[in-house]
Amino acid sequence: MSFKTKMNNFFKGVKDKCVSLFKSSKTKVLKKPTLNGTKELLIKNIVPIMFIVIGIIGVYFSKFSAATIVNEMLTRLARNSFLVISLLIPIMAGMGLNFGMTLGAMAGQIGLILITDWGIVGIPGIILAAIISTPISILLGWWCGMILNKAKGREMVTSYIIGFFVNGVYQLVVLFMMGVIIPIKSEILLPRGHGVRNMVNLQGIRKSLDNLIPLRIGTVNIPVAAFILIALLCFFIIWFRKTKLGQDMRAVSSDMEVARASGINVEKTRVLSIIISTVLAGYGMIVYLQNMGTLNTYNSHMQIGMFSAAALLVGGASVAKANIRNVFLGVILFHLMFYVAPYAGKNLIGEAQLGEYFRVFVSYGVITIALVIYEVSKRRENRIEATLLRESTEGEKNA
Amino acid sequence: MSKQDNVFKSLVNSFGLPRLLIAGFLLLLFCIAPIGHISITQSISDVLMRFGQNAVLVLAMVPMIHSGCGLNFGLPLGIIAGLLGGTLAIELNVVGAASFFVAIIFSVLFAIVFGYVYGILLNRIKGSEMMIATYVGYAAVAFMCMMWLLLPYKHPQMVWGYAGRGLRTTISTEGFYYHVLSDFLSFKIFGITIPTGSILFFAFLALCIWAFLHTKSGTAMTAVGSNPVFARACGINVNKIRTLSVIMSTALGAIGILVYQQSFGFIQLYMGPFYMALPAVSAILIGGASVNKASIANVVIGTLLFQGIVTMTPSVMNSIIHTDMSEVIRIVVSNGMILYALTRKSEATL
Numbered sequence: 001m002s003f004k005t006k007m008n009n010f011f012k013g014v015k016d017k018c019v020s021l022f023k024s025s026k027t028k029v030l031k032k033p034t035l036n037g038t039k040e041l042l043i044k045n046i047v048p049i050m051f052i053v054i055g056i057i058g059v060y061f062s063k064f065s066a067a068t069i070v071n072e073m074l075t076r077l078a079r080n081s082f083l084v085i086s087l088l089i090p091i092m093a094g095m096g097l098n099f100g101m102t103l104g105a106m107a108g109q110i111g112l113i114l115i116t117d118w119g120i121v122g123i124p125g126i127i128l129a130a131i132i133s134t135p136i137s138i139l140l141g142w143w144c145g146m147i148l149n150k151a152k153g154r155e156m157v158t159s160y161i162i163g164f165f166v167n168g169v170y171q172l173v174v175l176f177m178m179g180v181i182i183p184i185k186s187e188i189l190l191p192r193g194h195g196v197r198n199m200v201n202l203q204g205i206r207k208s209l210d211n212l213i214p215l216r217i218g219t220v221n222i223p224v225a226a227f228i229l230i231a232l233l234c235f236f237i238i239w240f241r242k243t244k245l246g247q248d249m250r251a252v253s254s255d256m257e258v259a260r261a262s263g264i265n266v267e268k269t270r271v272l273s274i275i276i277s278t279v280l281a282g283y284g285m286i287v288y289l290q291n292m293g294t295l296n297t298y299n300s301h302m303q304i305g306m307f308s309a310a311a312l313l314v315g316g317a318s319v320a321k322a323n324i325r326n327v328f329l330g331v332i333l334f335h336l337m338f339y340v341a342p343y344a345g346k347n348l349i350g351e352a353q354l355g356e357y358f359r360v361f362v363s364y365g366v367i368t369i370a371l372v373i374y375e376v377s378k379r380r381e382n383r384i385e386a387t388l389l390r391e392s393t394e395g396e397k398n399a
Numbered sequence: 400m401s402k403q404d405n406v407f408k409s410l411v412n413s414f415g416l417p418r419l420l421i422a423g424f425l426l427l428l429f430c431i432a433p434i435g436h437i438s439i440t441q442s443i444s445d446v447l448m449r450f451g452q453n454a455v456l457v458l459a460m461v462p463m464i465h466s467g468c469g470l471n472f473g474l475p476l477g478i479i480a481g482l483l484g485g486t487l488a489i490e491l492n493v494v495g496a497a498s499f500f501v502a503i504i505f506s507v508l509f510a511i512v513f514g515y516v517y518g519i520l521l522n523r524i525k526g527s528e529m530m531i532a533t534y535v536g537y538a539a540v541a542f543m544c545m546m547w548l549l550l551p552y553k554h555p556q557m558v559w560g561y562a563g564r565g566l567r568t569t570i571s572t573e574g575f576y577y578h579v580l581s582d583f584l585s586f587k588i589f590g591i592t593i594p595t596g597s598i599l600f601f602a603f604l605a606l607c608i609w610a611f612l613h614t615k616s617g618t619a620m621t622a623v624g625s626n627p628v629f630a631r632a633c634g635i636n637v638n639k640i641r642t643l644s645v646i647m648s649t650a651l652g653a654i655g656i657l658v659y660q661q662s663f664g665f666i667q668l669y670m671g672p673f674y675m676a677l678p679a680v681s682a683i684l685i686g687g688a689s690v691n692k693a694s695i696a697n698v699v700i701g702t703l704l705f706q707g708i709v710t711m712t713p714s715v716m717n718s719i720i721h722t723d724m725s726e727v728i729r730i731v732v733s734n735g736m737i738l739y740a741l742t743r744k745s746e747a748t749l
Binding site for chain 1: 472520523524525526527529530531533534535537538541542544545548549677724726727728729730731734735737738741742
């Protein structure tokens with residue numbers, strides 16, 4: 001199916017006079033890739049299938065009760081979905097996985113550090129942290145987008161390095177400027193007078209969003225307010241796809257040159273997609289940390305990009321195509337593996353450490369496999385498109 | 400006046416502005432070092448020692464850049480081959496300088512196997528090598544973390560004492576190949592220690608690479624890197640040449656980590672190789688390489704500049720402003736350099 005839509009996008013872009021010629025040959029050629037349907041389906045969904053298998057084995061050996069697992073999965077779904085959803089919009093704009101979402105995470109953390117210092121607690125604290133993070137996210141996202149426009153075709157690796165680079169700047173701000181240029185007065189400041197402690201206790205806002213609307217079924221806690229927030233975000237994403245900007249992004253994604261020719265400001269659209277993603281990642285980080293309850297000042301943000309990208313890919317998304325279904329499926333499957341792996345490792349081989357290494361390996365492995373599958377299938381589709389083009393031009397000659 | 404301007408401009412153009420800034424910064428550090436009572440000769444010795452330690456790892460970037468595979472973010476794969484070779488040499492209880500050669504032989508064998516598979520993978524995903532290489536490296540490191548726990552190593556110097564199995568996080572190379580190169584023919588001149596062995600070993604490898612790049616296959620590699628379509632038209636087997644370059648890079652990475660260990664004194668297992676690719680990548684870029692162009696001179700200049708900054712910033716910063724900002728500076732400089740290179744316009748590699 002996705003092949004068909006992809007082909008349709010491709011045809012949309014080509015000049016009108018070719019379209020009719022293409023369509024005549026389309027049905028004939030389209031049969032080729034769908035020749036062995038089940039095998040194709042299996043290959044396309046290899047990552048989720050692998051994870052379902054790993055998850056079942058892991059759950060079996062971890063010896064957890066169903067209630068424990070459901071409870072943990074609901075918590076993790078509420079904690080991580082927001083962050084993962086922030087990856088969707090750059091994918092819509094054809095920029096791949098935005099590993100630069102760590103920029104937003106850092107902005108969110110700065111907001112949290114400040115409200116903790118000011119002693120603002122509860123929901124007002126969370127809202128204020130979000131307000132503080134927004135301009136920082138916008139600025140960082142704009143800068144990141146500008147850089148990515150200079151590195152078209154290798155956005156992912158560039159955004160990945162940008163994450164590292166801004167981490168250096170973040171350390172400069174949090175470790176050397178806070179307490180000197182940015183006034184910090186509470187005990188989260190290091191005794192030497194500048195720099196924030198390695199661990200910041202977010203006691204004031206801990207679980208304040210999760211417990212806003214308490215709901216308890218049996219032994220299972222459901223963080224209703226967090227889910228409402230995530231649902232609102234999902235509606236925003238669905239609505240956003242239909243706006244002019246959303247349509248522009250999809251046009252840019254399918255062909256940059258065609259989009260430019262039809263009057264879309266390609267560079268601006270791409271920058272906007274990164275800005276939105278960064279801002280959402282900032283909010284996502286605040287949601288994530290209010291659930292965790294402690295901020296690991298210099299480490300919390302570093303792994304976020306990797307975990308979110310892995311979760312999205314586990315849900316069956318590719319670098320070029322992702323939707324909300326992928327997010328939820330991915331978060332559940334990925335975190336199921338993540339949660340049970342150490343326990344399964346302990347029960348199976350007697351070493352929890354092994355399970356921990358295993359889950360790190362699987363996270364990186366899954367990103368590798370998903371990227372490779374995507375690249376290989378893209379190259380194959382390019383070849384098919386080339387054949388199509390050749391056949392159509394031959395048809396033109398014959399006519 | 401205008402002539403001076405032109406001289407300056409041409410200098411900037413030929414050397415690149417970021418490189419000039421970094422070189423200037425390093426020079427400044429050396430100039431203000433005496434104010435903080437830091438011995439210049441000691442600093443130069445340190446820089447030279449670190450040069451010997453890291454130069455081969457940076458050299459491992461060259462073959463893959465030449466064949467158009469981009470920056471080798473998958474360097475951890477080569478490092479793992481080196482770790483396997485090093486630990487095997489110790490496991491077989493080969494002592495002294497001989498262990499170094501045994502380690503090299505084993506690790507190059509592993510590197511050839513790994514590099515071959517890795518090369519085939521990279522041939523199927525031309526155009527996005529760098530992103531996938533990063534994750535191949537990470538996945539390999541995480542996989543080996545499990546293996547270090549499970550592989551049946553027995554040597555008492557390497558396994559955990561209480562459990563009797565599972566390798567330690569750091570293993571001393573003392574008694575094996577510790578300083579086998581660094582101390583070879585090393586001498587002191589004006590108070591500066593010259594690690595002759597390490598430098599000679601690097602020079603030997605660099606000469607090999609330089610000579611190789613001037614052979615028929617080497618020229619083919621450059622052709623593949625600069626214009627794959629043209630290379631194919633000339634009858635060059637592009638995939639074969641690319642695989643060869645990946646094998647060479649992986650093998651150099653394996654030898655590089657052994658050289659690093661003999662000077663550093665420890666084998667770092669588990670998450671040790673995780674972030675080792677980034678310093679090597681930024682070093683060669685600081686030396687003037689781009690995503691698809693690199694020479695031996697880039698390696699030498701880049702390693703000296705990068706290691707110079709890494710050595711000098713902590714000591715100078717600490718003694719003058721009493722805060723250790725070196726980590727921040729190192730992160731910003733090295734990743735900034737990679738960003739600069741990634742955003743340069745370069746011929747598209749298809």
